Amino acid sequence: MNPAAIFDCFTAYQKTAAMQASIDIGLFSAIASGASTPAAIARACDASPKGVRVLCDYWTVQGFLVKAPDASYRLTPEAATFLDRASPAYMGGTIGFLNGAIAPFFDRLTQAVRHGGCETSGSVEPEYEGWIPFAQEMGTMMFPTAQAMAKLIGPISAGRVLDVAAGHGLFGIVLAQQNPGLHVTALDWPKVLEVAARNATRMGVGDRYATIPGDAFQAELQGPYDLILLTNLLHHFSAEQGTALLKRFRAALKPGGRLVTLEFVPNNDRVSPPTSAIFQLVMLGTTASGDAYTFTELDRMLRAAGFADNRLHQPEESMQQVIVST
Amino acid sequence: MNPAAIFDCFTAYQKTAAMQASIDIGLFSAIASGASTPAAIARACDASPKGVRVLCDYWTVQGFLVKAPDASYRLTPEAATFLDRASPAYMGGTIGFLNGAIAPFFDRLTQAVRHGGCETSGSVEPEYEGWIPFAQEMGTMMFPTAQAMAKLIGPISAGRVLDVAAGHGLFGIVLAQQNPGLHVTALDWPKVLEVAARNATRMGVGDRYATIPGDAFQAELQGPYDLILLTNLLHHFSAEQGTALLKRFRAALKPGGRLVTLEFVPNNDRVSPPTSAIFQLVMLGTTASGDAYTFTELDRMLRAAGFADNRLHQPEESMQQVIVST
Numbered sequence: 118m119n120p121a122a123i124f125d126c127f128t129a130y131q132k133t134a135a136m137q138a139s140i141d142i143g144l145f146s147a148i149a150s151g152a153s154t155p156a157a158i159a160r161a162c163d164a165s166p167k168g169v170r171v172l173c174d175y176w177t178v179q180g181f182l183v184k185a186p187d188a189s190y191r192l193t194p195e196a197a198t199f200l201d202r203a204s205p206a207y208m209g210g211t212i213g214f215l216n217g218a219i220a221p222f223f224d225r226l227t228q229a230v231r232h233g234g235c236e237t238s239g240s241v242e243p244e245y246e247g248w249i250p251f252a253q254e255m256g257t258m259m260f261p262t263a264q265a266m267a268k269l270i271g272p273i274s275a276g277r278v279l280d281v282a283a284g285h286g287l288f289g290i291v292l293a294q295q296n297p298g299l300h301v302t303a304l305d306w307p308k309v310l311e312v313a314a315r316n317a318t319r320m321g322v323g324d325r326y327a328t329i330p331g332d333a334f335q336a337e338l339q340g341p342y343d344l345i346l347l348t349n350l351l352h353h354f355s356a357e358q359g360t361a362l363l364k365r366f367r368a369a370l371k372p373g374g375r376l377v378t379l380e381f382v383p384n385n386d387r388v389s390p391p392t393s394a395i396f397q398l399v400m401l402g403t404t405a406s407g408d409a410y411t412f413t414e415l416d417r418m419l420r421a422a423g424f425a426d427n428r429l430h431q432p433e434e435s436m437q438q439v440i441v442s443t
Numbered sequence: 444m445n446p447a448a449i450f451d452c453f454t455a456y457q458k459t460a461a462m463q464a465s466i467d468i469g470l471f472s473a474i475a476s477g478a479s480t481p482a483a484i485a486r487a488c489d490a491s492p493k494g495v496r497v498l499c500d501y502w503t504v505q506g507f508l509v510k511a512p513d514a515s516y517r518l519t520p521e522a523a524t525f526l527d528r529a530s531p532a533y534m535g536g537t538i539g540f541l542n543g544a545i546a547p548f549f550d551r552l553t554q555a556v557r558h559g560g561c562e563t564s565g566s567v568e569p570e571y572e573g574w575i576p577f578a579q580e581m582g583t584m585m586f587p588t589a590q591a592m593a594k595l596i597g598p599i600s601a602g603r604v605l606d607v608a609a610g611h612g613l614f615g616i617v618l619a620q621q622n623p624g625l626h627v628t629a630l631d632w633p634k635v636l637e638v639a640a641r642n643a644t645r646m647g648v649g650d651r652y653a654t655i656p657g658d659a660f661q662a663e664l665q666g667p668y669d670l671i672l673l674t675n676l677l678h679h680f681s682a683e684q685g686t687a688l689l690k691r692f693r694a695a696l697k698p699g700g701r702l703v704t705l706e707f708v709p710n711n712d713r714v715s716p717p718t719s720a721i722f723q724l725v726m727l728g729t730t731a732s733g734d735a736y737t738f739t740e741l742d743r744m745l746r747a748a749g750f751a752d753n754r755l756h757q758p759e760e761s762m763q764q765v766i767v768s769t
Contacts, residue, residue, distance in 0.1 A: 120525050120534055120584065121718070121762070122506070126462040127541040132455035134549035135724060141553040165559030167734075170713075171727040172556055177714040178721055180448070184714050199446050208446055215453040223460035227467040230498055233491030258446065387496075388503040388510050392447070395504055398461060401497045408493075436447065 133216055135175050140209040144172055145192060145200035148182070153189035210254035218247035222403045229402050240403045241353045243332065244306050248284065252305075252312035256285030262379065263291040265432030266346075269439055270377060274298050276343030279369065281333055282350040286313030286326075288379070289346055293322040304329045304336060333362060340369030348379040349437075352396070355406040356418055363422030375443055376424060381409045382438035392436040415440060459542055461501050466535040470498055471518060471526035474508070479515035536580035544573035548729045555728050566729045567679045569658065570632050574610065578631075578638035582611030588705065589617040591758035592672075595765055596703060600624050602669030605695065607659055608676040612639030612652075614705070615672055619648040630655045630662060659688060666695030674705040675763075678722070681732035682744055689748030701769055702750060707735045708764035718762040741766060 139145060147161035155170040162169065173190045176182040181196040192201065199208045222235060229235050240247055266288060275298035280289030283303035290313075293301045301322070303313045307330040317326035329336050333350065345366050351359045366376055381396035388394045393409055400407040410418070412429045419427045424442035431438055465471060473487035481496040488495065499516045502508040507522040518527065525534045548561060555561050566573055592614060601624035606615030609629035616639075619627045627648070629639045633656040643652035655662050659676065671692050677685045692702055707722035714720050719735055726733040736744070738755045745753045750768035757764055 118521060118524050120521075120532075122521065123462075123525050123534065124541075124584075124762075126458050126505070127538045128545075129458035129462075130456040130460075130542065130546055131549055131724065131728075132452050134456075134552045134728070136449075136452040136455075138553040138556045142556060164557045167559040168556030168727060171723045171734075174709075174713045174720055175724045178717050179452070184712065186712075195444060195446075195448065198444050199449050206446075208449065212453045215450075216456065219454075220456055223457055226460045227464040230464045230468060230494035231490045233493040258450075383500075386510065386512075387500045391504050394500055397497045398457065398501045401494060402457075402460070408497075436450075 132179070133212075133220075135172060137212055137216055139172055139176070140200075140212050142169075143202065144169070144176075145181070145196050145209070146202040148190055148192055149197060149201035149203060153191060155188075158190070206257065206260075208258045211258050214247065214251045214254050218250055219399070219403060226402050234401060234405045234407070235403055236405075238405050241405070241407070244308070248306060248309045249312065252284045252286075252309045256287045256316060259285065259287050260291070262432070262435040262437060263287040265434040266348075266377065266379060266439055267292050267295050269430055269432060269441070270344070270375075272296060273343065276300070277302065277341075279304065279338065279340070279342045279345045279366075280313075281345060281347050281366070283313045284309060284348075286316045288348050289313075290317050290320050290322055290326075292344075292346070293317075293325055294320060300325045300327070302327045302329060302339060302342075304331065304333060304338070306330065334358075334365070338365065338369040341371040341374070342369055343371055343374050345370060345374070345376045346379075347376060349381075351378065351380060351415070351418075352400050352409055353404050353407040355408075356410070356414060358406070359410075360418045360421045363418055363424070367423040373443070375441060376419075378415070378419075378440040378442065379437055380415065380440065382412050382415065382429065382440070383409050385411050385413055387411065393438065412438075412440070458505070459538075459546075461498060463538055463542055465498055465502070466526075466538050468495075469528065470495070470502075471507070471522050471535070472528040474516055474518055475523060475527035475529060479517060481514075484516070532583065532586075534584045537584050540573065540576045540580050544576055545725070545729060552728050560727060560731045560733070561729055562731075564731050567731070567733070570634070574632060574635045575638065578610045578612075578635045582613045582642060585611065585613050586617070588758070588761040588763060589613040591760040592674075592703065592705060592765060593618050593621050595756055595758060595767070596670070596701075598622060599669065602626070603628065603667075605630065605664065605666070605668045605671045605692075606639075607671060607673050607692070609639045610635060610674075612642045614674050615639075616643050616646050616648055616652075618670075618672070619643075619651055620646060626651045626653070628653045628655060628665060628668075630657065630659060630664070632656065660684075660691070664691065664695040667697040667700070668695055669697055669700050671696060671700070671702045672705075673702060675707075677704065677706060677741070677744070678726050678735055679730050679733040681734075682736070682740060684732070685736075686744045686747045689744055689750070693749040699769070701767060702745075704741070704745075704766040704768065705763055706741065706766065708738050708741065708755065708766070709735050711737050711739055713737065719764065738764075738766070 142162040152158040155166040159166040159169040177184040289301040381393035383393045396409040427442045468488040478484040481492040485492040485495045503510040615627040636654045707719035722735040
């Protein structure tokens with residue numbers, strides 16, 4: 118028996134650090150722009166040839182670069198798509214949230230395991246600063262999911278949509294792009310809404326975009342709405358808190374209106390699908406009482422809030438799951 | 444195309460944090476001792492049932508636990524061998540060095556890439572504190588390699604061995620155990636030698652174990668020796684510094700004596716085998732001018748120091764490579 122998989126756990130942080138350094142110096146973008154030797158890449162990145170050589174060898178081992186016999190490097194298709202700043206699907210910016218904002222919570226994971234959650238209110242404290250880089254950086258990564266949700270929702274001729282905890286705003290914005298009669302109202306902390314509103318303008322729907330700055334538990338929701346988008350919010354709270362929120366949204370919907378919830382929904386075994394199962398750990402570490410809820414649990418919360426018909430969907434373009442409730 | 448592999452890099456630190464928390468609370472050991480439900484494991488670990496459930500689900504996804512339909516957990520053979528404190532091959536302690544001592548260097552990896560190495564003398568500064576947990580914790584993990592090296596060296600009826608940068612001392616100690624006529628002299632920093640000497644006594648060779656406290660570049664080596672063990676030291680230094688060290692060892696060997704070097708030796712492509720290739724990154728981040736040297740480079744250094752015959756071996760029990768020089 119070989120301890121390699123365990124050794125890999127003990128040193129996994131090095132992989133994130135190598136990615137952070139590569140994003141920081143623009144390593145993949147420099148290679149995409151034509152630099153292929155350590156000397157040329159180092160010049161383009163203002164880094165040392167030795168540092169670049171070591172990073173490039175590392176990513177060759179990890180499968181994001183290909184090293185030629187002449188010791189030049191090129192990007193794999195995956196790296197070219199997601200790690201070159203010039204690619205529309207570039208997601209390098211998300212490391213600022215996923216490593217920068219979230220990582221400090223993981224330094225206290227042992228305490229969270231002992232305590233059953235983060236000992237402070239964590240990422241759900243009012244005006245938590247981490248949501249600003251989240252909003253700035255996570256949009257690109259969520260774009261395929263936003264498109265999948267719009268497809269699932271289908272065409273809407275006219276009406277009003279509330280985008281709760283809008284963040285980057287992509288979910289409401291993509292929906293507004295595809296439905297020219299739709300007006301979107303985004304709810305989030307004030308500084309986060311500045312990012313969402315900028316994105317709405319940039320993406321051509323600024324004239325149909327309103328905002329409600331504040332707390333989802335307390336803000337005046339300014340209903341009624343035809344559709345409410347509830348994306349990646351419930352997992353931050355206990356089932357009781359979630360049910361209280363859902364009651365507020367139920368009251369803000371028109372008769373026949375729909376609530377569309379995007380979540381990491383593990384199966385009842387809680388160990389599949391992997392991304393949603395692993396998300397339990399992120400909530401344990403970063404919130405006081407949040408969790409990745411199973412569909413059984415979410416259905417119970419939704420029913421308690423008055424949503425009688427709740428259906429789980431797995432869009433193939435997304436790592437997450439969608440529940441449509443009426 | 445799916446960004447899952449890239450997302451995994453951005454969040455890889457979470458895997459180390461989950462392992463650190465699991466080792467801290469003794470999760471795997473509690474399951475090995477018979478606790479199998481979150482409630483029972485939580486009691487045994489003085490942790491919360493929710494925290495334990497989330498960690499256990501996480502390790503089920505990662506393949507170190509198996510979750511039964513009744514939501515009880517058991518260890519995989521790998522976890523039972525390496526992660527149960529009661530197992531002779533337990534390596535949980537090594538996270539204290541691999542994460543505790545080494546991780547802070549990786550917070551400055553971007554600077555190291557720009558600069559071509561750690562901007563301080565890093566892990567090779569005199570009396571670097573990290574070598575004490577290294578010596579205390581890494582012995583178990585190196586035991587299979589120490590046995591493989593003793594096998595490669597073959598029986599020695601009598602003589603003197605110098606174990607340079609002995610650390611935990613395992614390499615010299617295992618050799619002394621297998622060769623009752625052998626006397627071992629261990630060289631390292633004084634506080635590290637305390638650990639090596641304790642291990643020598645515990646493993647029954649204390650009466651044939653001497654120590655030289657100090658710096659490998661400067662200490663009086665007290666030769667001549669029949670055999671010198673040079674384990675995991677050269678990678679901390681530049682090729683010039685390494686050659687200077689090798690000349691000292693050459694001068695301390697008897698005629699016909701052997702130098703046995705344990706190293707992470709990447710192939711000339713520098714991207715295989717994976718463990719040795721990846722080790723380049725650890726040296727970039729933790730030393731000013733160290734590297735994982737290819738055999739071509741090591742042979743050049745050894746020849747410059749007077750070792751004419753250098754042979755590379757890959758013991759199948761080890762992630763590392765061995766060079767025998769005469």
